[in-house]
Amino acid sequence: MSSASIPASARGLDELLERFREDEILRISRDILAIESHRNAPGHETPVATHIRDLLAAEGIAVELREVRDGRCNVIAVLPGTGGGPRLMFNGHTDTVPPGEMPQPFAPRIIDGQLFARGACDMKAGLAAQLYAMIGLKRAGVPLAGDLIFTGVIAEEDGTSLGTLDVIENGPRADMVVVAEPSDLKVIVAHKGFDYYRVEVEGVAAHSSAPHNGVSAIYHAARIVTAVEEDLLLRGLTRSHPLLGSASLNVGAIIGHARNEAGTVLRQGPGVKPPGATVPDTCTVYMDRRRIPGETLELVKAEIDSWLADVRGQLPGLKAEAHFTPACPELPSHPPLDTDPTHPLVRECLRHAEAIAGIAPKATGVPFWSDAALFNDRLGIPAIVFGPGNIAVAHSDGECVPVHELIKATRINAALALSLLGSV
Structure with a gap:
């Protein structure tokens, strides 16, 4: 040139x-x-x-x-x-x-x-x-x-x-x-934008030989995941964008264990005793929510809180709280x-x-x-x-x-x- x-x-x-x-x-x-x-x-x-x-x-x-x-x-x-x-x-x-x-x-x-x-x-x-x-x-x-x-x-x-x-x-x-x-x-x-959420589920620990004495946080978390698929996903599908369609949500991970076996869970490997001798008293469900234009962070947060309140009403004794999880300090939310x-x-x-x-x-x-x-x-x-x-x-x-x-x-x-x- x-x-x-x-x-x-x-x-x-x-x-x-x-x-x-x-x-x-x-x-x-x-x-x-x-x-x-x-x-x-x-x-x-x-x-x-x-x-x-x-x-x-x-x-x-x-x-x-x-x-x-x-x-x-x-x-x-x-x-x-x-x-x-x-x-x-x-x-x-x-x-x-x-x-x-x-x-x-x-x-x-x-x-x-x-x-x-x-x-x-x-x-x-x-x-x-x-x-x-x-x-x-x-x-x-x-x-x-x-x-x-x-x-x-x-x-x-x-x-x-x-x-x-x-x-x-x-x-x-x-x-x-x-x-x-x-x-x-x-x-x-x-x-789409995206944000991270987690649902923290509380159970009651007990010896695994008598699980009826405890409350499995993992079992309750499993019901929450089913409720995500059957209900929470549908709540976001009522809104649509002409170029993007509906919002979406993905359950990315479920991590549960008994608190007194946390080290065993994290260090699992060949020759290490597997976890399982205690009914798990904690479990976290991790989700990412893809929002479309017009959906504010506040709207989605309120929607997730309302959904979880409904789930708690259907499952007596369920102890679970939803939390918005910042992606990072510099950029908590991705619009x-x-x-x-x-x-x-x-x-x-x-x-x-x-x-x-x-x-x-x-x-x-x-x-x-x-x-x-x-x-x-x-x-x-x-x-x-x-x-x-x-x-x-x-x-x-x-x-x-x-x-x-x-x-x-x-x-x-x-x-x-x-x-x-x-x-x-």
Whole structure:
């Protein structure tokens, strides 16, 4: 790509995209995929953030690293406009899950049109598509009315979203956000939120040779789980979202034992006496509740409390309490995403995705969660999820992204920025 500016009379999308080089897009993708940035890697995300900073700085783009916690850094870049237009933010997390059993996880390679590496799908290909779009606009010298911002953030995969929360609290500010999670190049405007709950059940311990002298917390917990399936699930199914359907709930774990045998339960292994000599006097049922837009945390809490009160009324002697369980101190609750599908951000992304990639111009919703919801929920600004790759292969030992989607995502990002921010 030539660094010469496009003449004023020829400034436009076609001229911009003609200068994009697929080999460069792939090189940038491979370079960031080759850098480990999972929780067990030295420096966690900071080495890849440093690489991105250096890449953008070499292009003359204003960029900085900002420490969020324990040396872990967000990378923030701005391609400034004249100030007469809106501010668009490209956002994505720079961390990945650990390599697991994936073969050659940090040796990016293309096989049958798929780029394989840990983080290829989730979500470094999406980051590369955003980065190269910004680089292309900078090289072309296309004047923008509004700012184009890039934020590569930490700690999405560990569930805390510390990086995006830092951007929300400390800036830079934006009017619209595109989060590059894998979407198959579909434009995602809604997804479910999720929260954790636990039901703590109390029983009465007794010697297992005379169980009638005790009250099994596990037996009572089993009845609670049945009540979840037969009643609590139905209470949430009466509400629906046009893109997401109904809410959902999952019982993820049931842990019960006698308190005086807790050590035996936790240390169970070959040659260790199994628990069972005491009627269990404690049991906890763990649940996660996926809520749809319109369902508040307070509504769901009240619904669970009401349901459990009904269960207690049907089971005399049941001692059980429900508790909302914060996911983590930094992000206790994960809100849903609900962006207006008629907003210009959505309309323009749909238009370019159809023109460049042949994607049907229809906004969609997904059940998985993303940082997009935080911009939507905490700042009240429209956010969408848009990126290459299919979420079904994220975190898997065969993680990959279609090369053609990576190239098209880059072009769509550039076209979106050009049409939203406007040349002057």
